[in-house]
Amino acid sequence: MSTVSDTRSVIGSPDEIRVAHRAHWGWWVLTGFVLLCAAGIVQMLFTNPNLEWNVVAGWFFSQSIVFGLLRTLELTVLAMFFGILLGMLTAVMRLSPIKILSTVAWFYTWFFRGTPLLVQLIFWYNLAALFPTIDIGIPFVGPTVWSGNANQIVTPFMAALLGLALNEGAYMSEIVRGGILSVDQGQQEAAVALGMRTSRALRRVILPQAMRVIVPPTGNQVIGMLKSTSLVSVTSMPELLYSAQLVYNRTFQTIPLLIVASIWYLIVTSVLSVIQYYIERHYAKGGRRALPLTPWEKVKRMFTRFTPAQTITADRRA
């Protein structure tokens, strides 16, 4: 029936099983204490004039902040998209029996995980200074197939995207590889024994199962990326945090504007958590464990859990 198990005792005859949730007085004391602290913080938030809530409200939907937010979202989505693609590609390469592929993939993750993201971003931003023109062709051997001006190709946005996506790909590569390795070897064998080619087995059998292991850390990565985008201010990209900074450099309302940015980050993170829940639910198909709770269910659970002496009549067991 109920999954609350820690404070449960079973009483009654076999045809009517009552599950009583005894509430410990200690929990009530702790709950009261926490509520008191929360109230104190809320009171402080509302009464401290330095927080200047009217300024916060004034800037919250202002054009520069909303544009910054959109930039942040755009960068997060694109960098994650390419990062996940790169991660999947390099994870499969890492696991390939073909030596050159696995070596290249290993080198990629080694390099991009091993150097600071900030340095990588500055590097891409200054690419034009290092290489004024970009030539595409086979080194030493072939003719140049394509050539272009680095300053025109690597715009601040491109530099930011390149830096974030390449770095993300290296982390996602390890996450995806871990997911693939978590799937029992027998699955691959059963798939190829049924005449599937490796690529099909990967797509239809291995990856869908690996997703259950891949999704939770990927959710972490997305939220991390949301905030990593604030690093791209070094490429003069006015994303959310940098937009707020540009404002308070002018108006000196530092704290209110940082609050504006933080609230937006919290809102987006909350939305992302909900999305993650539904993705996890999707890939939990056929699983043995219960599905994770929705954020809403978690809140409900919190309030029902400590209800004293809640009585549930169990199904009659013949």
Added chain:
Amino acid sequence: MTVPTIPAGPVAGKREVVLRVTGLKKRFGPLEVLKGVDLIVERGEVMCIIGPSGSGKSTLLRSMNHLEEIDGGRVELDGELVGYRLHGQKYVTLPEKLLARQRTKMGMVFQSFNLFPHMTVLQNIIESPVGVLKQDPKEAKETAMALLGKVGLAEKAQQYPRQLSGGQQQRVAIARALAMKPRVMLFDEPTSALDPELVGEVLDVMKDLALEGLTMVVVTHEMGFAREVADSVLFMDGGVVVERGHPHDVLLNPQMPRTKEFLSKVL
């Protein structure tokens, strides 16, 4: 709805070889696991392979559909070399596409079932017929339901594998392999992972298939099944075939001391 027809048993007097293994050698590093194994499986034949653990039975079975690369000898299915093609004087591994096509002609049932847990029973069965053989999904579904009826699990079509017992999962795995209409079915200890009370239901299904004339190679420790159903029994030890013949000869009147010793332990 029609139950897929399975090739009839051996036509009297006419021997049709389905699977031929010649001088098969396989090593894992320094360990020589198969030291030259020969066998012939005719159409409609049920061959049981018995032998102590570690004698190379699984490796032999896995070499037959090229789940393992081999180091010597050859495997032929319907006269066609499996896994390799002759290039001058050398064997080279077939490209994946051709390998996959050969594997569709051999069904394999594993000790640990290996159903796809994220797909329903029905999806498990039609996945390869639709995805690999490009069958019409509607027809594939009908065939799958007929096969499920045959293994006694028609009402479980929409369940996920983890909602089924081990015996039921293995029966689904058998239906899944049969859906590819293979020329031969390879079973690697299909009942070894099952609770004792579930072994019977899987063996019953296999018995029915044998009676219908399906060509089967079965690695098993179920001596009762071998005695009752097999057309031939092959005893392996240390990577070689020690003794082979009719089940009554090999199981009830073994000639080789190693066979006698093994049987005295398991019977």
